[in-house]
Amino acid sequence: MNRIRTQCALCDKKFIRRCSQTFTFESKELANAYQPDEVEKSANGDYFVPKIKSNERPFSLVLPPPNITGTLHLGHALTATIQDVLIRWQKMRGRETVWVPGLDHAGIATQVVVEKRLWKEKGLRRQDIGRERFAEEVWKWKKQKSSTIREQLRRLNVALDWDREVFTMDEARSATVTRAFVKLFDLGLIYRADRLVNWSCVLQSTISDIEVDHVALDGATDLTVPGYDRPVRFGVLANFAYTVVGSREEIVVATTRPETMLGDVAVAVHPNDSRYSHLVGKRLRHPFRDDVIPVVADDFVDPDFGTGAVKLTPAHDPADFEAAKRHDLPAPQIINEEGRLTSFCGDLEGAKRFDARRTVLDRLADLRLLRSIADHQTVVPRCSRSGDVVEFLVRAQWFLACANMAETALNCVEDFRLSLEPRHFEKQWSDWLRDTRDWCISRQLWWGHRVPAYSCSGGGGRAWVAAESATEARRKARAVLDCAEDDVVAAQDEDVLDTWFSSALQPFSVFDQKGDLERYYPLSMMETGHDILFFWVARMVMLCTQITGVLPFREAILHGIVCDARGRKMSKSLGNVVAPDDVIRGATLPDLEKSIADSYEAGLFTEEEFVRAIKTQREAFSAGIPQCGADALRFTLLTHNVKSHFVGFDVSECHANRLFCNKIWQATKFTLFWCRQVEDRAALRDLAEASLMDRWILSRLSAMVRAVHAAFESRDFYVATTAIKQFLYYEFCDIYLECAKTPLRDAGNVEVAKRACLTLLQCLDVALRCLAPFMPSLSQHLHERLPRRWNVGQDRGFPQELDWDDETLEKDVERARDVVVALRRLKKTFNVSAKHDAQAVVVTTDAALPLFAPTMRDLTGLRGLAVATAPPHDVADYIEDSASGTRVFLKVPPELREALRADVLRLRKTRGKLAKELVKMDKMMSGDGYAAKASADARKAHSEKVAALREKINRINYIERLSREK
Template sequence: MRKQLEKVYDPKQVEDRTYQFWLDGGYFHAEVNPDKKPFTIVIPPPNVTGQLHMGHALDETLQDILIRWKRMQGYEALWMPGTDHAAIATEAKVVAALKEEGLTKEGLGREKFLERAWEWKEKYEGRIVSQLKKLGSSCDWERQRFTMDEGCSKAVQEVFLKLYDKGLIYRGERIINWCPHCKTSLSDAEVEYQEKAGSFWHIKYPLADGSGFLEVATTRPETMLGDTAVAVHPDDERYKALVGKNLILPLVDKEIPIVADEYVEMDFGTGVVKITPAHDPNDFEVGLRHNLPVINIFTEDAHIAEGWGKYSGMDRMEARRAIVADLEAGGYLLSTEDYSHNVGECYRCGETVEPRVSKQWFVKMEPLAKPAIDAVRQGETKFIPERFDKIYYHWLENIRDWCISRQIWWGHRIPAWYCDGCGEMIVAAEAPTSCPHCGGSHFTQDPDTLDTWFSSALWPFSTLGWPDKTPELDYFYPTDVLVTGYDIIFFWVVRMMFSGLEHMGKAPFHTVLIHGLVRDAQGRKMSKSLGNGIDPLEIIDEYGADALRFMLATGNSPGNDMRFSEEKVKASRNFANKIWNATRFILMNLSEEITAPGLPDALEIEDRWVLTKYNNLVKEVTDNLEKYELGLAVQKLYDFIWDILCDWYIELTKTRIQAGGDTARDAQKVLVTVMTGTLKLLHPFMPFITEEIWQALPNDCESIMVAPWPVYDEALNFAEEERDFERVMAVIKAVRIRRAEMNVPPSKKASLHIETKFGPVFERCAAFMQRLASASQVEVAPEQNIEGAVQVITDSARVFIPMDELIDKEKELARLEREKAGCEKEIKSFEGKLANENFVAKAPAHVVEAERAKLQKLRERYEKILESIAAMK
């Protein structure tokens, strides 16, 4: 017995049950299959620190659309799921949870702390996976990975050892970004810059010989405690004679040299720059060139270290205020000016980052960056939109060595050991048993862990089994498309590119599809501080996952931000209801003998029209998806389903269905064929409702998920009949509009007298016009002339409606006069444009011809309006 649909579509009664049906059927699982082409997407692994937000919802929806589409196209489609350990963020969450219990990380100890971190991971990983399932994500959950699982950890260790052996990983003392709150180093990509109001303090640095002073301008006077020189440009005539002399460092009362360095900009500030090698990356490089001392004045939490008198123990801002006051009191402060500048903040906690010299582990980036640049320049990988490759190039061409060590416990431990006896460092997969230098047998492992992005950089191949040579790695790598937001190009995309090229010899994906951010209805970025975040799970609970997904896809264009609107979600829900109600009509009128989609032998003109429209839809939606124009594809689906299928074709079939017999069955067959085909096209966007309807309609596959994707069929291209039928539709629409303008109720019938050279088509479709244009009768002739009639004009026909059957003659004349005035205005505009010699000379010939054709049509319409006015007088 055929399945019946409930009267009202309720996502809560459908979505969880349907998702379980997919899981039970194993439809998400992909295997190595030599008979199929692979298509692979790796999920940007969500962190185990929180829950699904609207950015995740967009990202996962776009990926799911692509993977479902390719699965239906017959690819062995793998969507590799997994989660990220999110080192700094997770450790901060666990520390905060411990604090609520009155515990500390240090008091618990490393081993016990890591046990708590793994408990956190198990709890919150399960939560975010369940949320992804609520969205409908068709990931291969049988292959779910975690950046710290055994396989990924093995890959991380292998990469570290390989890069170390090649000399691409080293340990050294360099300037790094330090977060005083998280108490760890950060990579350049983990620092976010915000423009903030500050000050430029102009300070007098006296010459040691008493002959005068140099004026130094700085935004950070507190760092002057660590100054070891001032620098001027070697070509600056103002200071050439002073190079090599010494200055007295104010408040510290020690001598520091004046050095010449091209780093200094002569026309910025005073042309004199204080050099603090321990607390500024550029100063650090100047210090190396001039062999300057490196003096670290800050503790790990950004307080002034011991040994600095009254300033010791002060935090940065307190020390700044005290030092400025003392400079002013000592006569060293020359002036203060307002100044806005970019300030680096930790991307996790928002704390102002402190540049700091520290001994850390680094990856040499220059040898790795070049192949990654070449891969995009040579077309091995492309960005969509293409404009984002400029950001990619800029980042890689200006990249500094990557600081990969973190001073936290949660993460991959660095595989380096130090001999307790002599301090010898040994990098190895396992702890050494004997020191090659002194023969000692006691070792301590490096306490640091690796940057989170070090492991996620390997995600496209570590998840497939690398460094082992697995069948999955051979079959599914390189992956196909990476879908991600533009905000993590530096964090993740760049690192996956150079890692894939270095360790696999191939770029990890051929396409990077960049999407924008989901902003609120006012265009603001969603944030906790603004309180404008939208929980996708609440939206799903109220409107259903399909409505949210459809809203996120609608209007989406690669690389551009979009605005979330609950009104748009409601409109998407209404669209789902429209499809549901249309299907219920089909099912309620469906003959039992129709058990599968298939077309009848005889097709009416309206059948040929809808089949041509559907066939073109198949081609256009597929083309849009091939070009990653998901927003365009979904808009075309919406227009076809709502307008063509529901508002027109279903209405057109009602008379035939009511008549019964063969004509009813033929209409039913076309309805089922078009509806099932359209559901396939819609399925990647709205998977739940399409599956539920699919199971109720006659179909040829156990799940719409694995039903074959529709293909364009030249045999269904009835272009001539499509044009003919749309001439009839144009008349129906025009008559409806005219009746509405004249406030004629639908119940009031009026005869239609149609003058057209397409007589056979209009006669064939007279029944449609009677029913859909509220006509009492339809008369078709090559020429018509009815005195006192309302006239409706289309490109293919002139329709006369007896005035006395409709409305007041004077009102209609007034309306025609207004239409005449509007037409005159348009004609004048086009005539003026074509009379412009510059336009005619410079515009392409086809543009000029198109304008002339428009003018000719307007003139023809104007003549018909004049005829209509004359006929009524």
Template sequence: MYIIFKFARNCIRLCKRFKSTTVNIILKESLPTAAYQPDVVEKDKYANWEKRGLFKPSNNDKPVFSMVLPPPNVTGRLHLGHALACTVQDVIARHKRAAGYNVLWVPGMDHAGIATQGVVEKYLNRIRNVDRHRLGRELFIDEVWKWKEEHGNAIGDQLRKLGCSLDWSREVFTMNADHTYAVNMAFQRLFDRNLIYRKKALINWCRALNSTISDIELDLLKIDGPTHLNIPGYEKPVLFGQLYSFVYKIFGSSDEIVVATTQPETMLGDSAVAFHPDDNRYKSLAGKRVINPLTGRSMPIIFNDFVDMHFGSGAVKITPAHSKVDFDIANEHNLEYKQVIGEDGKMQNSGSYDGLMRYDCREKVVQKLNNDGLFVGVLPHSMCLPICSRTGDVVDFLPKEQWFISCTDMNERAAEMVKSGQLKIEPERFVDNWLQWCADDRDWCISRQLWWGHQVPAYRCSTVDKEVIWVAAQDANEARKRASVYLRTYPDSILAERDRDVLDTWFSSAIYPFAALGWPQHHYSKDYHDFYPLNLMVTGHDILGFWVHRMVMLGLELTERLPFPKVLLHGIICDNKGAKMSKSKGNVIDPIDIINGISLEDLRQKTIDNKNKGLLNQEEFDKAISYQRYNFMATEGIPRCGADALRFTLLSHDIKSNFVNFDINMCHANKLFCNKIWQSVKYLQLNFDKLNKPHDVVCLDDLTCFDKWILSRLQNMVAIVNKTTADADFHLTTKALRTFLYNEMCDIYLEATKPGFQGYKKTVAFAHAHTLSAVLNTGLRCLHPFMVYLTQEIIPKIPSFQDNIIYNFTDLDKPVFDWPLHSDFQSWDHPNVEKKIGKILNTASLVRELKGLCGISNRLRPLVCVRTADVDLKDDLENFKPVILGLTKCKDLQFEDAETARKRFIKGFIDFDTLVGVEILSDDVEKTLSMAKRKLTLKIEKLEKALTKLETKINNSNYVNTVSESMRIKEKQILLHKKEELKRMQTDLGRLSFENIGINKNNLEIK
């Protein structure tokens, strides 16, 4: 009986031993390829995520977080600017999900009235040689819908390729029935509150588009003196940048005054001549009139403060129908309006000049004035020419009946939201821009003369006796009923004609945050109840006024709530030279070409195809080809980088700065970073395979100094990542992740574990395995929002333990990985260990630097010699000699003695107590020393240039206004660091001599 009991007890002991050592090892599926291949890793993952509904909010009591994707225009394919915006939002959404939030991120696309109509017209003209007028409105709209179906799907595919975790079941298109109904209701409610009205006013008119355009579609082209420009509709270039002077005669007198203008043809529409009230030269002309030299009409002389008495003669002609400033002055002085330029760009109401194109008329007018002896002369003149960004045509200012929104009260409310802190704008430097927009008391023109868009839901209702009223309604029947109240007649006797104009796209977009969630039928919408207001709006700083400001105005007016409490503004994407990416510069890069890679020939063919479709004109095509040849010739195209490398690169820049410069080379380097991570997991898998043998129980006391060091660095990284991710300082997050995963974990810690994994002491190997498993699991969870495909592939394949002595992860089978909190790792802060290992790493770093200066390759394996008075460092160098030799690729490390004194070394100081030398294996010591000096001198010169450039940038007067506070702090720190580095290098250069390498000239013969 005793024997049986003893046998059973031994079996239990053995089982317990195996349970704590062998059975608790969880081996995972191997990685599919030897090296990281983005196409293999990314394949089918997104489709699987979407199929499993991972991006849909769940019905639970978790805290809610909601955003909408600023809808990209359905005009083609996404560009890198979209990729930046989408990646920023995706990181935020994924971080919130991992932190336990119930996240909704709504996708959508904007119909983009002007942009889409222009693109489709160019396409039809190129492919079928027809314009929209030949097709007719209905057939043209059909063609636009076909375009939307083709390119809208392409945009969705691109967003999926980028890994954007959008809830596609809630996708919105601004021309769909639900959104159209919301647009009509928004118009009607604002109309009923007397906030929308119709009036004749001066608007931006693009002749080529035959439509009003908003200020955002208007570019100001600066011209310094006489410049010829190609203008649509003109056979020869038109000359701009000249100031023409001519004479106005005083009515009933022989006196005359000289007036100057850049637009002589508008003289035909002049209504007055103005002077400054304080200009003593002209006070005697008060109450008098002048004769228009072209029309013979007399016009009043007026006085107004807007006139600059020091410019030219101090006299200004007033043309109310073709100048916004003059229009306001005319209202103030009750002047008449005479429109002499028509919507077709031809002269009208101008007598013999009628029918001439305005710039052809200019030549005729100047010639007439010259013939009559009234022309004084012409001078070069700097000016800003208003250009339509869509067509390149010069914008005219014309009087036209349009629909307007009264913005005064809504502006005051929007300003108060920011002043009171209820609406936070980040970066804060844009608060001033916000208040400037809110202080602009001009009303908002919301009608456009386009075919593609939301037709204005307003009806011109009239009776047989010609009484007319405008009403807003959902259809003609409702319009007649509403009009009957005001016209006091039966609805059936009223003729209701819908306005043919469409609404400004920004009006439709302004209601997007609440319309996308079910407004105005919000009483029946669970989404509106659960997710409105949104938690955050992320968009580019360039549309703060055009879009964000209007969303806040209409959100407050129509829902009585802020649509979101916080706005995060990111910069504009630029190329590696700092030039803004645009078709006109030819430097636009398709993010999919970076993800998949593309040859130079295919890149060229793609550009040819875009030109053939009418998407690029000849000038844009030439610039694109030139840019590709210059930037991608060396690499024969764009190398395959993958979505993760692209995402990580985009967010390695300070997104809060005004501009984000993108470099393909940096993106390719981050692909190599992905491979580094891939190899680290393979390394752990390989060593886990060797560990599946019985061993003693491992506890925290078995952790080596390097284990504790990497855990201390881990907690530091988690702390930084938690703070910077929450603050959207993603450039600091990515820097912390790359520093930890690439430099500290892969380059140092993995090397430090090799002796332990290869040694005979199993407790050390298991301590490394526990540590590395926990470090990889934690680090890659922090990396996951930035590199979604790579981390989703490898986190489940990290070998682990059922009871990891460092940290147990319980979410290995969950579709969304938990976010590592700093509080879980704070106990691993070991400053003393970091100080100890820091000295060891400084030694290794100096050895590598000295090898580099002398051109000693890793295969030569030189001897390292150390002289130190630091007893602790000496012990550590002895104890960690295998690690140091592995890090430095050297043969041996010895402490200075009589034997090493006879060898030839190049030496450098770590501090006052420690001198480190690397054996010079070349017989030509003078040549080696000369090489070292030359390399160090080049480094110093390069650093001095970088310092000068950085100091110039920081001292620039615009620096404070254009760079975020976090970037200013960072760059000042970089400046101080570079100055310290320069001082050290200059000191090192002075120390490089024969004496410093441990020999004198008489020793040169010693072998």
């Protein structure tokens, strides 16, 4: 490479600083076009990092750890991009930063996928190989997936501190989890109790609320349930009767789960329901047990729903469980952990729960107690990990008392010590924390942190203690059991902790190096999806504050859920998931289908999901996905308001931003070319005064920088990306570059050419540094090629706000742009090209507009353009239009006028068809019930279609009007 050392001698006081330093410049030619893969593989993450000069406390972030269950999706990409942009912005401001990467062991999810793979590859269940060997299989999986996820994050070009990478089950994190559990137990906040929990019969474990999908059904629907050879019907309401002992009266109850009536212990009615008040306290005969059950009165019953009488099955329904406690009723378990009926069910013992459903209905019919069966709207709870229908079972579990911690978390938002963005989540935060229940933190899994609780026996007694080891457990139990330590037998609980427990400790557990906790905790902020506000963010606030005494962060930014181009949430079940890698590197349709097939073979897709995903991919990406690159992907994700409930993603929009990258590339290549050309003409120190358009583009640059600064402060990244694209694409490339070509090509006025070069370089220098947090690879690649001998490019920090604003000039240019738009519209309408040597006259009394005649001529491509106070004398040869009160005249050859008149006949027919379609759309959208029945996506699509129809009709009207002019 050619190295040039030169002394900078530019000295314009307003637009550029004096410089007396010596710089080294490496001359590197730019390729003909932007190629993202070539640019991104050569990026250096430290390029835009000046020396630390800020006295602010270090800016610290923790990347929400992806699960080791598969590959990253666009939600992960959005989170990583938002955090990376913030980190790079802080670094460029000279602030010390730390950004900790990590992975989550994802207890249930990981165990499920490894079990599926074990079965597919070896035909073995985990029970066949035992707990130790199964753990080895999971660690192999973790090694494979962690490498994949790490590479995916690197392809996103994120500036993570990789030397700090953690895993929620590594040695340091495991020790932290154990210490936290022991501390909370010793404080009396963790206890063991029999409670009703979500149970997956397939997983043989409790599952958290976040792992339960509530599937709404409008009526009878057949669902595939693991363990059943044929689909099971849900969405059916059965009414059957209980007879009153010693009477001919009966009470009819309704249920969507007839099999649970085997465990009914009472029928409840509302205390004020006159239909049943005389029956309260009476006994009902259970048809399948030699037993009677009472009629009880309880306020939780809705007298207007169904028959107004509710059967109580306490061991398998949350509401019934609470009602049974109020009335001191038993809670017999009729369904076991495997989803089979227990001995309490007599001759049906061992039957599968949904097989027993049919048997119970048949027997009720035989006893003439079945009154009706009808379709019914209902919600079925399904395990998101296994597809199983969730059962509610009473189990001995470990619980964390949350009341006091929830109050603390609630208060910290109410007294503004913690801010939530967007602010509307404050109400949800308040509602959830005021109604929070104790947290079931134990899981019946083989993968996860073993609960550090020991069942200790000795001296004739038994007690549970929490300890970091069996030795410590025996020591602690000695005092409780009042016996010698050697007499204590300690057995650790087989259960593991809920994954969210260890994740909730993440803000401080990641800092295990000496001095790091004091330096980097609490975090500067937390950024994550709003869908885990309560499962993660609230629990981090509760646990970290309880254990450390300090809030884990003072700001939480909550982004929306990434949706596809049609506004649908991306999910395997819909088959519309787009992988970040496919967008970055591009993918053919066969590539996409192979990826889905690989996931299916690995057990990550069911057969139904596999078929649906293949179908969706073929519809959405018949031509594959074009290569867009990481920079375009990052920029596209942040062109949307990430604080919205949903964040849309369209591959075509991403590809458009890849073309935007090429636009910046070509503008830089153009600038570097002319800088070399101008340098050959004369010494650099000779400079002309800045032209009107030089001053205008620098004023727009100043406005852009100010908007970007404000956007970063408010975390409104879409405002920043909009301002940057508006400046670089439309103002710098489309306007200023075109205007600069004339002075650059003027060999007789070298000083003016040099001023244009300097303005081009100044704009690129500042704009690329503003763009750097969003598009780090492209920005570095171009910025490092700016010629330092022009005294630009040596500052790699984030631009300070500029004072180059000129509002009067901007208004003048805006009026000139309106004229340009009008003339371009006329040219396009009549197909006027350069070969026609067209002339234009702009008629105005605006004193400033004549100054921009050269600019308007450059931007319209017209050979001749005059600004006058009166129309041209041969006005009959011109077509007239107007722009912001200014009259514009374009001289159009007669043959082009005749061609347009001939085309108008065809356009009139088109307008008729468009008008009919518009009437049809208006009628549909104004119809009764449209607003209630049409989905949000449909209403948006319809509105866009109506706007497009009206735009086409207006365009035809405009063309028709012009065709009539003489």
